[in-house]
Amino acid sequence: MVTALWRGLDVFRPFAWLFAVYSASVRHQGHQGYPAFAQPWLAWVVLGVLGAWTVGSVLYRTRSHSLNVVRFELVLACCAILSTRLVDTPAVILGGAKTLPGLWPAAAVVAWAVLKGWRGGMLAAFLVGLADLVEVGVATQNTINNIVILVLLGGCIGYCADLSREGHAALGEALRLRAEAGERDRLARTVHDGVLQTLSYIQRRGIDLGGQARELGEMAAEQERLLRALVSRSPDQPPAGGLQPAAGMRREVDLRLALGRYADGVVSVIPPAGPVLMAALVADELAAAVGAALDNVRCHAGADAHAWVLIEDKGRDVTVTIRDNGVGVTAGRLAEAAVSSRMGVAGSIRGRMSDLGGTVTLDSWPGAGTCVELTVSKKGPAS
Amino acid sequence: MNGPQAQARWEPMAEDRPDRPLREVTVRVVVADDHPIWREAVARDLSDAGFTVVGTAADGGSAVSHTLATRPDVLVLDLNLPGMGGAEVCAAIVDAQIPTRVLILTASAELQDVLDAVKAGATGYLLKSAGREELIEAVRETARGKAVFTPGLAGLVLGEFRRLANEPAAKDRREVPELTARETEVLKLVATGLSCRQIGAHLFISHRTVQNHVQNTLNKLQLHNRVELVRFAIARGLDAPT
Numbered sequence: 001m002v003t004a005l006w007r008g009l010d011v012f013r014p015f016a017w018l019f020a021v022y023s024a025s026v027r028h029q030g031h032q033g034y035p036a037f038a039q040p041w042l043a044w045v046v047l048g049v050l051g052a053w054t055v056g057s058v059l060y061r062t063r064s065h066s067l068n069v070v071r072f073e074l075v076l077a078c079c080a081i082l083s084t085r086l087v088d089t090p091a092v093i094l095g096g097a098k099t100l101p102g103l104w105p106a107a108a109v110v111a112w113a114v115l116k117g118w119r120g121g122m123l124a125a126f127l128v129g130l131a132d133l134v135e136v137g138v139a140t141q142n143t144i145n146n147i148v149i150l151v152l153l154g155g156c157i158g159y160c161a162d163l164s165r166e167g168h169a170a171l172g173e174a175l176r177l178r179a180e181a182g183e184r185d186r187l188a189r190t191v192h193d194g195v196l197q198t199l200s201y202i203q204r205r206g207i208d209l210g211g212q213a214r215e216l217g218e219m220a221a222e223q224e225r226l227l228r229a230l231v232s233r234s235p236d237q238p239p240a241g242g243l244q245p246a247a248g249m250r251r252e253v254d255l256r257l258a259l260g261r262y263a264d265g266v267v268s269v270i271p272p273a274g275p276v277l278m279a280a281l282v283a284d285e286l287a288a289a290v291g292a293a294l295d296n297v298r299c300h301a302g303a304d305a306h307a308w309v310l311i312e313d314k315g316r317d318v319t320v321t322i323r324d325n326g327v328g329v330t331a332g333r334l335a336e337a338a339v340s341s342r343m344g345v346a347g348s349i350r351g352r353m354s355d356l357g358g359t360v361t362l363d364s365w366p367g368a369g370t371c372v373e374l375t376v377s378k379k380g381p382a383s
Numbered sequence: 384m385n386g387p388q389a390q391a392r393w394e395p396m397a398e399d400r401p402d403r404p405l406r407e408v409t410v411r412v413v414v415a416d417d418h419p420i421w422r423e424a425v426a427r428d429l430s431d432a433g434f435t436v437v438g439t440a441a442d443g444g445s446a447v448s449h450t451l452a453t454r455p456d457v458l459v460l461d462l463n464l465p466g467m468g469g470a471e472v473c474a475a476i477v478d479a480q481i482p483t484r485v486l487i488l489t490a491s492a493e494l495q496d497v498l499d500a501v502k503a504g505a506t507g508y509l510l511k512s513a514g515r516e517e518l519i520e521a522v523r524e525t526a527r528g529k530a531v532f533t534p535g536l537a538g539l540v541l542g543e544f545r546r547l548a549n550e551p552a553a554k555d556r557r558e559v560p561e562l563t564a565r566e567t568e569v570l571k572l573v574a575t576g577l578s579c580r581q582i583g584a585h586l587f588i589s590h591r592t593v594q595n596h597v598q599n600t601l602n603k604l605q606l607h608n609r610v611e612l613v614r615f616a617i618a619r620g621l622d623a624p625t
Contacts, residue, residue, distance in 0.1 A: 189463075189493075190463075193463050193490060193491060194418070196490035196491070196511070197418050197421055197490045197511065200490050200510075200511035200512045201420060201421060201424065201511075203512060204424070204514075204515065207514070221512060224490075224512055225512075231493075268534060268535070268576070270534050270535055270537070270538030270574050270575070271494065271538065271542070272494075272538065272539060272541070272542020272543070272545065272546065273494040273495045273497075273498040273539050273542055273543065273546075274495070274542070274546060306576065307576075308534055308574070308575040308576040310534075310538055310541075310571065310574045310575050311538070311542075312541065312542070312545060312571075313542065313545055313546070313549070314545060314549070315545075315548070315549040321571065321574075321575055322575075323575035323576060323577070325576060325577075365585060371575065
């Protein structure tokens with residue numbers, strides 16, 4: 001943005017100079033209702049100096065953005081204005097003739113505004129205005145108008161430059177913070193990996209050594225599972241609903257997190273690699289139904305039973321399959337329990353799922369446990 | 384990019400190769416892990432179990448160079464190695480067209496890393512919290528050319544096929560690999576903790592057929608990955624002979 005302002009200034013300056021030369025050449029021929037210059041040679045010398053400065057500032061664009069350069073330009077602009085007194089007779093000046101450099105001093109005001117903000121712009125505008133007043137000698141309406149416009153120009157452009165600098169600084173700060181967070185995440189991954197490795201190793205050695213060491217091993221195994229569940233939450237993938245108004249059904253959550261809390265020594269949660277985003281209310285209900293199914297496993301499947309919870313993202317729908325390797329039930333009893341809803345847990349699952357507009361299938365083979373499959377639309381019954 | 388040898392690796396092996404008695408032919412293993420304690424422990428366990436550990440490596444680069452130099456039956460690979468990622472190591476070994484198979488043994492919680500390594504050519508995945516017997520059995524199975532499919536890996540592979548099917552960017556449906564109904568069924572059963580024998584008994588097929596189905600799903604995914612890489616290379620103009 002600031003660069004764009006400088007570029008605009010580099011274009012403005014030559015045009016302002018050309019306009020000044022054009023005005024002077026018209027005066028030189030004695031048109032415009034004013035007599036010719038009293039000292040034409042001086043007029044051309046002054047315009048020549050301004051022209052050289054203009055060409056130089058275009059050629060050395062990058063070096064012309066320093067305080068010393070714009071300071072000198074301002075002095076040059078004021079001198080050019082004051083030189084009008086020598087070029088023209090006081091009568092002509094009081095008659096309302098334009099100053100010799102015309103619009104050119106505005107370039108110095110803008111340069112100050114871009115470099116030093118609104119204060120710099122207005123200061124430069126005041127100095128140029130002062131030179132104008134000294135040149136004319138009295139405050140004519142025309143001069144006052146010019147001065148007000150110059151001050152407004154310096155103030156406005158300076159304010160724009162200030163804003164863009166602040167925006168740039170804020171952007172830089174945000175980028176720095178993001179880079180820092182990324183680096184912290186990277187370090188955290190290394191640390192987490194090391195801790196997971198160590199906990200796994202303690203578990204392994206503890207089981208080897210037996211006795212009290214075995215207890216230590218089991219504690220390590222538990223902590224390892226918890227840490228793994230925490231780390232899998234992939235914080236660098238914000239939920240897609242995060243930008244929408246977070247109201248009610250609109251909010252989306254990752255089902256992997258909602259079900260991840262069930263993972264322990266008995267229950268394995270098997271998620272896909274990417275997030276499974278769905279309406280938060282649906283995810284909560286689905287998680288409660290899965291919890292009920294797992295309670296059922298703990299109650300009925302036997303002491304050594306293990307359960308697996310498979311999460312499948314099918315696009316519009318989500319399917320969660322809960323299987324245990326417990327004693328299972330005969331198909332007849334299962335059907336009977338399901339139909340009469342006497343099985344409290346099965347009833348609770350069915351109730352929750354029918355509220356969500358989802359489906360439940362129950363399957364059991366003797367010897368290979370029970371399988372509960374829950375399918376529900378990600379957006380809930382409304383869709 | 385792929386020679387005939389590399390092609391042959393994607394064919395189902397489990398049925399073709401009879402189970403060899405492993406006591407007669409020792410299985411040669413390279414262990415790659417950046418944690419020295421783990422590296423030594425795994426190497427010791429495998430030696431005790433009768434395998435020949437022909438090398439160990441502490442970073443990705445030396446894992447590849449050791450494997451290329453010794454051409455072991457199995458590379459036991461940790462995913463978070465310094466230098467090269469697990470997927471890069473797998474890709475380098477597949478590119479070298481050597482018969483070594485890769486078994487991932489990791490503590491990593493990054494499921495995407497595991498999936499990437501499997502897509503790049505690894506045929507097995509085990510968590511470090513798995514028991515010693517499980518590890519030994521997994522190395523043995525990997526050496527036999529069988530995929531080591533834990534429920535977790537089956538869930539990842541199934542999830543990847545679902546993702547590919549749901550991808551809105553899939554303009555040409557022919558390019559997206561799909562599972563047959565039977566393959567999906569088998570993967571779901573593996574992902575919910577059933578063994579190949581249990582699945583075979585349930586579906587009235589032999590457990591070898593079950594293993595073939597599982598292996599096929601992996602082959603499809605790895606082949607798709609290679610096709611994508613070649614397509615990417617051609618799109619970038621990297622197919623010119625060098």
